[in-house]
Amino acid sequence: MRAFFFLLIGGLVTSCAAGPPQPVASPKQQLAAQRILQGKVAGRPQDCISTFTANDMTWLDRSTVAFKRGSKLVYVNHFNGGCDNYGGRYAMVTRQVTSQMCRGDIVQLIDPVAHYPAGSCVFGDFIPYRAPGK
Secondary structure (H helix, E strand, C coil): CHHHHHHHHHHHHHHHHCCCCCCCCCHHHHHHHHHHHCCCEECCCECEEECCCCCEEEEEECCEEEEEECCCEEEEEECECCCCCCCCCCEEEECCCCCEEECCCEEEEECCCCCCEEEEEECCCEEEEECCCC
8 A cells, every 4th residue: 555655746747747737739820820920030039919900819729729910920828837738629708897818817718609707817928929120
């Protein structure tokens, strides 16, 4: 019994040391990410972006979204702690007091058919990607 206890504790410690799972992108999401970011260079992370001009959103993987602003500027956001409940079928809903989405804002995932909440995610930094020289 004592040996079982130590094996159990050892397994728990080992599983914690492995780190979080990496985001998994489908082939369609990988292609979208390549197309959206092709020829663009990352800039300094920003705390917030305007919702008026960044409303064309694309999921790049289970914890990353891109907000296109025309053809020359894209903001990429990696959710803090991921967004594993996404699963490709939920709508993303934000509740905003201002006209901006900011780091730390909570995003709720809603089933678009049954209208039930399926989880929540938290925005990280918004990283701008621009074409060089623009």
